[in-house]
Structure formats: structure tokens, C-alpha cells
Amino acid sequence: MPITTPPVARIQLGQLLRKLREQAGKTQEAAAEALECQKPRISKIETGKATISAGDVRLLIDLYGADEATGQTVVQLAREARKRATARIPDWAQRYVALETIASAMQVYEPELVPGLLQTEDYARAITRATDPTPTEEEVERLVVTRMERTARIHSGNPLHLSVVLNEAVLRRPVGGAKVMADQLRYLREATELPNVTLQVLPFSAGAHVAMGSSFYILEIEHPAKATVVYVECLTSGDYVDNAAQIERFVSAFKQLQVSSSKETETAATLERAMRDLT
Structure with missing residues (x-):
């Protein structure tokens, strides 16, 4: 192990x-x-x-x-x-990163930003600076390096199976400027070709939906014991759901989001349109 x-x-x-x-x-x-x-x-x-x-x-x-x-x-x-943990990431986020490390599969809904596992370096840097202006440049770079290390999970020999639904707003918000965002969209386009990554977009035309006002990550763990954990994050902390009935609500909500979203085969075209609209 x-x-x-x-x-x-x-x-x-x-x-x-x-x-x-x-x-x-x-x-x-x-x-x-x-x-x-x-x-x-x-x-x-x-x-x-x-x-x-x-x-x-x-x-x-x-x-x-x-x-x-x-x-x-x-x-x-x-x-x-009992050893001292790394200081690269906030204490409240360390448990999530640990769960992400051992998860075999994840289901993600994000209404505002690209999930960390699919971020480019420049996008991650822009997000880090925007969400917390207090860290020094050196601290920002350490956080970005850590995030980039985490992206290896979807490219490893035993890759994480990642299913993501992004609100269309994620594609339309030019984080870091037009060039950074175009590179990020291009990276997402490439990610759709990975056999272990499923990416769908929830269009504005879907209207009201089951997860309005929420973002969440469902992590499936197989070893050393089978478990499902839901992670939700706010501005300064993260919380975990391990109650079976509440977990089932999140699992059901994700399935509904998938139904309301564009088909996986349409995602590449959606990303291409978003890239063209940046120019």
C-alpha cells in the first residue's frame, strides 16, 4: 500500500x-x-x-x-x-487532497471554475491569485506546483476515472485573460480524448437545475476499504459528507446534471465555440 x-x-x-x-x-x-x-x-x-x-x-x-x-x-x-504534513496547502484542504490521492473515481460539478485536476499552470496561477491576494509570489508558486503535481492522477498508469459537469459560465469567464483562458479551453479539449475523463457542459439554456448555488466532488475509494465521500468547499474551508442518505442525494443530483447537460460527444464543439468567442 x-x-x-x-x-x-x-x-x-x-x-x-x-x-x-x-x-x-x-x-x-x-x-x-x-x-x-x-x-x-x-x-x-x-x-x-x-x-x-x-x-x-x-x-x-x-x-x-x-x-x-x-x-x-x-x-x-x-x-x-503522525508525521508532520506538508505546509504547501491549507490544513483544511489537506484531507481533500489525501482523498483525491487514493480515490479510484470522482464525479465533479463546478459552476465557477475548472476543477484543479484539469487546470493548466497559468489558469491555476490566476485562480490562486484571484481567490486569495495575500500570499507572496513564492507562496503562490508553491501552491501552483502542488496543484500541477495533482494533475498527474489522470495521466498515471492507474488513472483516476474523472466525470465532470461544468456550468457554461466556467467556459465563458476569461480567467487570467484571453490567452490563458484559450489555453485552458484547449487543454480541456485535449482532456476529452482521454479514456478515463468524461466532460459535459451544463448550458445556460438548461435553466434552473438541481445543484444551483452548489459545487461538489464525489470521491469513490476502493482500498483499503470501499467508501464514498462527498466534498463541498466554500471560501475559507471545506466540509465532508459521509451520511449515506445525504451522499445518495448528491449522487442523484449529479446524474440529473448529466441528463441536463450536453452530450459528451458535443463537448469538444462547445469548447471550440468558446475559444472562438474569446477572439
Whole structure:
């Protein structure tokens, strides 16, 4: 199991501990009793929001009856999770980036901007400067480098399967000026040719729709345990939805957006028109 950053390790650790607990038929209350803590702490550990010491991990391994190989993996993850995370991105965003790193598939609706995984370097730089004017140029460049590193997920040997619906406004807003935006649209056009990327545009003519006023990311995770997480972001923070009924609403909303959007085969032509209109 590859480990890249402490936030990734925290999420993987939490997933694995939850899987082991459920396989052993143990409750969160039983785990809390073993660690002499409150049930909410177990919940935070299992969702990757809190770390756990190697000693406490061993108590849970014994409680769940995990084999030696699994136990070593869990202890390793616990050690990695407690290391200091990178300072390149805000603390509140680190969990999302970790989830993105281990996700096998994502569904995205964006009404305002191109999702990070599909941004060009110049577009990312313009967005970073526009959304927060306080960072120094050096800090901006570090954030841009991090974002560009993340785009490798859709080009790797085991690529992320990415389904995106963009509001037409995303194509019509000239972020960074005409040249930067034209390059970004051209990059999106190229991305539509990737077998693991699906891109649709929700036209203005669609009128009112199910996700008005919202943007969201649905992340599907297969390992070390199957899970679906919804991420929503505002100006200064991000939030996560892990309630099954609420997740289903987001999944249903995305399907409705896909139906209301242009067909995937029409996306390239839509992008070409947007590029011509920039001149």
C-alpha cells in the first residue's frame, strides 16, 4: 500500500481500522472502551480526522484479532499518519487532497471554475491569485506546483476515472485573460480524448437545475476499504459528507446534471465555440 503523505496515511488507517472492526463484529463503543476514550474519538480516527498512537493501534489490533501482516501494515500507517504534513496547502484542504490521492473515481460539478485536476499552470496561477491576494509570489508558486503535481492522477498508469459537469459560465469567464483562458479551453479539449475523463457542459439554456448555488466532488475509494465521500468547499474551508442518505442525494443530483447537460460527444464543439468567442 503506497503512502505518500500523512493525511493520506490517516485516511487509509481509518478505513482499515473500520474494516477490521466491522469484520470482527465489534462496535465503536467496544473500541472506545479498549482505548479508554469516548466513542466520538473512534469515529474521528476512522474518518481520518484524528491520529492514534502505535500503542493504541496495537490494542485495537488485538481487539479485532488481526493477523500479523495486517497488524504491521496498521502500525506503519499509524506512524506515517503522525508525521508532520506538508505546509504547501491549507490544513483544511489537506484531507481533500489525501482523498483525491487514493480515490479510484470522482464525479465533479463546478459552476465557477475548472476543477484543479484539469487546470493548466497559468489558469491555476490566476485562480490562486484571484481567490486569495495575500500570499507572496513564492507562496503562490508553491501552491501552483502542488496543484500541477495533482494533475498527474489522470495521466498515471492507474488513472483516476474523472466525470465532470461544468456550468457554461466556467467556459465563458476569461480567467487570467484571453490567452490563458484559450489555453485552458484547449487543454480541456485535449482532456476529452482521454479514456478515463468524461466532460459535459451544463448550458445556460438548461435553466434552473438541481445543484444551483452548489459545487461538489464525489470521491469513490476502493482500498483499503470501499467508501464514498462527498466534498463541498466554500471560501475559507471545506466540509465532508459521509451520511449515506445525504451522499445518495448528491449522487442523484449529479446524474440529473448529466441528463441536463450536453452530450459528451458535443463537448469538444462547445469548447471550440468558446475559444472562438474569446477572439
